[in-house]
Amino acid sequence: MKLYLKYFGLIAELMKASEIDLEVSSGISVGELKSNLINGNQELERISFSVAVNQQMVTDDSVVCEENDEIALFPPFAGG
Amino acid sequence: MKLSTKEIQRYKRHLLLSEVGELGQLALKSARVLVIGAGGLGNSVLPYLAGAGVGFITVVDHDKVDVSNLQRQVLFSESDIGKYKAEVAVERLKALNSEGSYKYITEKFTLDNAIKIAIDHDVIIDCVDQIHTRYLINDVAQHFEIPMVYGAIHKFEGQVSVFNYKDGATYRCAFPEDKTKNASPNCEELGVIGVLPGIVGMYQAMEVIKIVTGIGEVLSNKILLIDLLNNIHQIIAIQKNTNSKHISQKNLKMNQQEQIVTHISGSELENVLQTNPNIKIIDIRPECDIESMMNIEVVHIPVYQLQQQLHQLDKNQATLIFCAHGINSQWAKELLIQENFTTIYHLDGGIAAL
Numbered sequence: 001m002k003l004y005l006k007y008f009g010l011i012a013e014l015m016k017a018s019e020i021d022l023e024v025s026s027g028i029s030v031g032e033l034k035s036n037l038i039n040g041n042q043e044l045e046r047i048s049f050s051v052a053v054n055q056q057m058v059t060d061d062s063v064v065c066e067e068n069d070e071i072a073l074f075p076p077f078a079g080g
Numbered sequence: 081m082k083l084s085t086k087e088i089q090r091y092k093r094h095l096l097l098s099e100v101g102e103l104g105q106l107a108l109k110s111a112r113v114l115v116i117g118a119g120g121l122g123n124s125v126l127p128y129l130a131g132a133g134v135g136f137i138t139v140v141d142h143d144k145v146d147v148s149n150l151q152r153q154v155l156f157s158e159s160d161i162g163k164y165k166a167e168v169a170v171e172r173l174k175a176l177n178s179e180g181s182y183k184y185i186t187e188k189f190t191l192d193n194a195i196k197i198a199i200d201h202d203v204i205i206d207c208v209d210q211i212h213t214r215y216l217i218n219d220v221a222q223h224f225e226i227p228m229v230y231g232a233i234h235k236f237e238g239q240v241s242v243f244n245y246k247d248g249a250t251y252r253c254a255f256p257e258d259k260t261k262n263a264s265p266n267c268e269e270l271g272v273i274g275v276l277p278g279i280v281g282m283y284q285a286m287e288v289i290k291i292v293t294g295i296g297e298v299l300s301n302k303i304l305l306i307d308l309l310n311n312i313h314q315i316i317a318i319q320k321n322t323n324s325k326h327i328s329q330k331n332l333k334m335n336q337q338e339q340i341v342t343h344i345s346g347s348e349l350e351n352v353l354q355t356n357p358n359i360k361i362i363d364i365r366p367e368c369d370i371e372s373m374m375n376i377e378v379v380h381i382p383v384y385q386l387q388q389q390l391h392q393l394d395k396n397q398a399t400l401i402f403c404a405h406g407i408n409s410q411w412a413k414e415l416l417i418q419e420n421f422t423t424i425y426h427l428d429g430g431i432a433a434l
Binding site: 008 | 120121208209210231234255258261272314316317
């Protein structure tokens, strides 16, 4: 199934994109998606970031994604 | 309270707005806000709040103006290079609106001074450039049960939110602290487009105005993500995590006990009362014969009734306790600490020391 990913701040820089469509196996959880992304880019592991599914932040990694969900990855910004 | 003729002229454009009106303007006049950081965000927040008629503004920044700040920190001029940012900012605010009261602090906002700096403000505006200071601001805002207006920037992107508003989600709910991860780099390390802090700071100023005047919908339990390069404005809902509060309390507590209690001698009493006209004075002696100290009313709560009557007191108000010899008041002091009173003065030696 397809997910629509949005990256913010440092994540967008590491992933070299601000938004992408990603093909994943159906029933994938937020935690599995995070592991997949980290496997593809180890540098992601050292950054703290939050995840939102369809504009709703989720803290539970076991939340299951559904077809066409919009997943946002956003780190806290330091600058002021 | 009413607005003066001068104020009616100055705030004419606000008064024309039915949402603001005289009541809103008076609310702004009574507001006491704390702006931490007088860099990019602070430079944007401050003139709009002073211009809007916010009555009391404290500016905290330990940094000095550098030539590389002038690309975005619009309160500063070339002649300010090398001067304290907080001091220059307050000078500009006075020139902009002499009706307001302003205070500047050229210290770094740390665990050691956070409570003392933040006491007696209604809102904290987070304009700093370090993540760990943002967690501290969050914890202090929780401690005083006041909102934290968050703004943060990264190159061309910004984040805005109001945390801890009416017991809503906090910074720790949006970004749980993970000390094993690297801290995000700041503008100094990454670069930033000059317009960005202007825009994000103005969003923060608007949230402050909404909080103070009670109009519109405050950006609470949500975070606004802004991407100026792609013109994206996205709002993400955040859920409150009750555990965040415990982490905040734990974080502050390490340092809190020593900070919130000031032990004073008989000779220091007059000075303390002069500098804290809003202080609550409590006489816990069983028999009391003092009705006031320097025109401040003394409340009489015998020591054995203190625990039952504590709920009548405002724990965010500075509180001075004394007894006959400073012995019972030691116990009372511990009780106030346990009950999360924020600023406690203890008269060492009691009345006998006067």
